[in-house]
Amino acid sequence: xxxxxxxxxxxxxxxxxxxxxxxxxxxxxxxxxxxxxxxxxxxxxxxxxxxxxxxxxxxxxxxxxxxxxxxxxxxxxxxxxxxxxxxxxxxxxxxxxxxxxxxxxxxxxxxxxxxxxxxxxxxxxxxxxxxxxxxxxxxxxxxxxxxxxxxxxxxxxxxxxxxxxxxxxxxxxxxxxxxxxxxxxxxxxxxxxxxxxxxxxxxxxxxxxxxxxxxxxxxxxxxxxxxxxxxxxxxxxxxxxxxxxxxxxxxxxxx
Amino acid sequence: xxxxxxxxxxxxxxxxxxxxxxxxxxxxxxxxxxxxxxxxxxxxxxxxxxxxxxxxxxxxxxxxxxxxxxxxxxxxxxxxxxxxxxxxxxxxxxxxxxxxxxxxxxxxxxxxxxxxxxxxxxxxxxxxxxxxxxxxxxxxxxxxxxxxxxxxxxxxxxxxxxxxxxxxxxxxxxxxxxxxxxxxxxxxxxxxxxxxxxxxxxxxxxxxxxxxxxxx
Numbered sequence: 001x002x003x004x005x006x007x008x009x010x011x012x013x014x015x016x017x018x019x020x021x022x023x024x025x026x027x028x029x030x031x032x033x034x035x036x037x038x039x040x041x042x043x044x045x046x047x048x049x050x051x052x053x054x055x056x057x058x059x060x061x062x063x064x065x066x067x068x069x070x071x072x073x074x075x076x077x078x079x080x081x082x083x084x085x086x087x088x089x090x091x092x093x094x095x096x097x098x099x100x101x102x103x104x105x106x107x108x109x110x111x112x113x114x115x116x117x118x119x120x121x122x123x124x125x126x127x128x129x130x131x132x133x134x135x136x137x138x139x140x141x142x143x144x145x146x147x148x149x150x151x152x153x154x155x156x157x158x159x160x161x162x163x164x165x166x167x168x169x170x171x172x173x174x175x176x177x178x179x180x181x182x183x184x185x186x187x188x189x190x191x192x193x194x195x196x197x198x199x200x201x202x203x204x205x206x207x208x209x210x211x212x213x214x215x216x217x218x219x220x221x222x223x224x225x226x227x228x229x230x231x232x233x234x235x236x237x238x239x240x241x242x243x244x245x246x247x248x249x250x251x252x253x254x255x
Numbered sequence: 256x257x258x259x260x261x262x263x264x265x266x267x268x269x270x271x272x273x274x275x276x277x278x279x280x281x282x283x284x285x286x287x288x289x290x291x292x293x294x295x296x297x298x299x300x301x302x303x304x305x306x307x308x309x310x311x312x313x314x315x316x317x318x319x320x321x322x323x324x325x326x327x328x329x330x331x332x333x334x335x336x337x338x339x340x341x342x343x344x345x346x347x348x349x350x351x352x353x354x355x356x357x358x359x360x361x362x363x364x365x366x367x368x369x370x371x372x373x374x375x376x377x378x379x380x381x382x383x384x385x386x387x388x389x390x391x392x393x394x395x396x397x398x399x400x401x402x403x404x405x406x407x408x409x410x411x412x413x414x415x416x417x418x419x420x421x422x423x424x425x426x427x428x429x430x431x432x433x434x435x436x437x438x439x440x441x442x443x444x445x446x447x448x449x450x451x452x453x454x455x456x457x458x459x460x461x462x463x464x465x466x467x468x469x470x471x
Contacts, residue, residue: 050378051377052374052377052378084380087377087378087380088380090378091378092375092378094371094374094375096371098369098371098372098374098375099375100372100375100376100390101394101470101471102393102394102397102470112379112380112381115381115385116379116380116381117380144469144470144471145470146470146471160379164379164380
């Protein structure tokens, strides 16, 4: 089943075209990793998908619900109600967590399901506690974000996104703000979600992780998708010169 | 004049000073928020008008502003203001002036909250109003508390400027007694009064800060 369909997406910032006719389709259960050099437009693509940026051209639809489409050359977004409903289909995990610092861990998780989705309190709390357990954060429910390590904060952020029961979860460089030792605990959680067949689109710089967790890897550069396909093939045996150059540079950095 | 009668005469002034203080805060604290919204408005004319208002309020003496508010209606428009207008003029003058300062403090606080907070709230589905009231504003309050405390302390002392339009607050009374009895004692009492007043304000605000120190 198709969850997300982005077609011919174009996006410019101050006349500079950041996304040049990009299409992305995500099926249920699929894990997609988007890689590429900084400035390639991968984060922008993600931010367009979750309506944090408005697109200049193309269309976006979730599970058949049209969120944005082009009419006579101008993009029109759906009504506020439709967009609100569509927002319920996805969750986003930010690079720098963006937890609410004045809310305890449990309130970060439960507030939106109760206030936005109007779900029953008891059920929401029960589910939130189960999520924290899955994230290895048992017993931290009354802590405040500043009392947690970066890795723990990011796991709370993942749990917060999951608490709204999204069909698809986006990650915008989820480990880029973390120390290497904290990175692994977050990646472990994401890998666990992949095993549970959570649909995910992950913008990442962790090549080895992308190779292990993703069903499909997309390499972006200069606002276009240069190549995409099987993770092993893309990362171990890229076809395009630009992909090769990018991966070589990363290897060089490690060597 | 005995100290006791002096203090009892001054105490009516003290009550009036406290009244001016409380009314000014009740008016200026919320008004400042709306002024801050205007200052941050995307509508250019609104932004410019508010900018001008703030610059006048900050750029001219509060004493002069009080006089304009009090005498202005008559000298500018020939309106005869009633005797009750004196108090109203004091409050209008103080509220307009302090709202401008509070607005700039609010603006600084609001603009210091990272975009990520808004973005997270948006993706989680919160409405704009809910995001501002429950997610942004509490964090703003925590950040601006020291600056607001500063203004609140300054206001205690500024209430004495109401003497410029002969409003019978603490300082006006002290001056009257001092000149009619040729003694400096009322000023000493006034000084102690302002100090104790501010001591209480600072103490209460510190408690507020402590209460908000559970997060960073």
